[in-house]
Structure formats: C-alpha cells, structure tokens
Amino acid sequence: MAFLRKKVEELGVVDLATAVKELKSFESSLPKDVKPCKFDQTVEVAIRLGVDPRQADQIVRGSVVLPHGIGKTQRVLVFAQGDNVGKAEEAGADHVGGKELADKIQKEGWTDFDVAIATPDMMPVIGPLGRVLGPRGLMPSPKAGTVTMDVTTAVNEAKAGKVQYRVDAGGNVHCVVGKMSFSEEQLFENIDALMKLIRGQKPASSKGVYLRNFVVTATNSPSINVAA
Numbered sequence: 001m002a003f004l005r006k007k008v009e010e011l012g013v014v015d016l017a018t019a020v021k022e023l024k025s026f027e028s029s030l031p032k033d034v035k036p037c038k039f040d041q042t043v044e045v046a047i048r049l050g051v052d053p054r055q056a057d058q059i060v061r062g063s064v065v066l067p068h069g070i071g072k073t074q075r076v077l078v079f080a081q082g083d084n085v086g087k088a089e090e091a092g093a094d095h096v097g098g099k100e101l102a103d104k105i106q107k108e109g110w111t112d113f114d115v116a117i118a119t120p121d122m123m124p125v126i127g128p129l130g131r132v133l134g135p136r137g138l139m140p141s142p143k144a145g146t147v148t149m150d151v152t153t154a155v156n157e158a159k160a161g162k163v164q165y166r167v168d169a170g171g172n173v174h175c176v177v178g179k180m181s182f183s184e185e186q187l188f189e190n191i192d193a194l195m196k197l198i199r200g201q202k203p204a205s206s207k208g209v210y211l212r213n214f215v216v217t218a219t220n221s222p223s224i225n226v227a228a
Helices: 002-011 016-025 083-091 099-108 120-136 151-160 184-199
Strands: 042-049 061-065 076-079 095-097 115-118 162-166 172-179 211-218
Touching (some): 002 016, 076 099, 076 151, 083 151, 099 120, 151 162, 162 172, 162 184, 172 184
Parallel strands (some): 076 115
C-alpha cells in the first residue's frame, strides 16, 4: 500500500477518466514482492458536499440504476400483502412478507438483505424498524423509490444494480459504483451517471461550493482525488 499511496500523491488531482485508468492499473503496477488482491475489489466513490445535513432542506439523497450495475446480484426484501406478494415473488424478490419479517428484523436484528422495498400500506408495520434499518441505509423510503405500489419495477431495478445514497452527518456521500473487474469504460459511465445526478441535486439553501471533494477508491486501494 505504501507504494500505491506514493503513486497517488504524485498524481494529485486528476480528471475522472484518468482516475479510473490509474485505479485499474494499480494491481499491474505492484512490485514483484507484493501479492495482488485475491478477490474482485469493490469500487466506490466518496463525495464531500457543501451542505448542512442538520437542515432538512439540505439532505441530499436519491437512487440511480447504474448503466452497468454494481457487479453483484442484490438480495431484495419486499414488505407486501395481497396481490403484491405474488408480484414481488414473480419479479425475483428473495424475501417477501409482512409482520413476520418485521418481527424477525426487530427482535433478532436480522438484516440478510441489501435492499428493502415496501408498499405504502405496509408502512405501519415497518415504521418501528427505522432504528434498525435506518443506520444501515436499508429503511424503505418514497424518495429513494423503495416505497411504491409498483413492486415489480422496484424489484427489477434493485436486481439490475440500483443503488441508494444519502448524505451523512459529515456532509459526505458514499456509493458503490462497480468492481475492479469492470472495464474502464464501464466504471467511468457508472460514476459519471451518479455524479450527474448528484450535481443536479444542489439544495437551493446551500451556499458556497457544493462539490468540495471527490475521490474514487477500491477495497484494498488508496483513494484517488478527482477534479469535482
């Protein structure tokens, strides 16, 4: 890592295309005595925003179906009842149910899923789960498109690589954008799609510089600074 950190320092701040190219080249440029990573690293972006998350009107959040997915099949849970149960199952949801699933989450701390979707009529059932699911970014939300009557579309999008993001208490947004096995073009297009969306979400009440800092990184790699 010391070798890679030095390389990143020498790079300084670069454009997105260069950042992706350099990130992809990390493993091939390692010294011979350094073993390459044995697994397909997850690629992420971290964005520092000039917003005040304490203000309700400055919460930047949303979701996007990345052009090339994220490199893994997401486990989807759907809270539904009636006809929507069959629709969710047919769409490929991994877990479908109601109060019994809510009880399992609340009483056992069960969170073996990546995305939670709910129909509006299930909100009284899942409302108490906010303390468990909220900190993990798993709580269904209308703004993220995970509270909907169209469970078929929601499940299909989640399986296709739809990712959610929300600014944290420090004004940062973290989001998975793919795998190191992706081509440079795939990673570039995924990151570009996410950044275009976030750029267009600047709160009207936010003053000064909106995009303050932006880095691209992978599981076992240092962060590369990208020109915001």
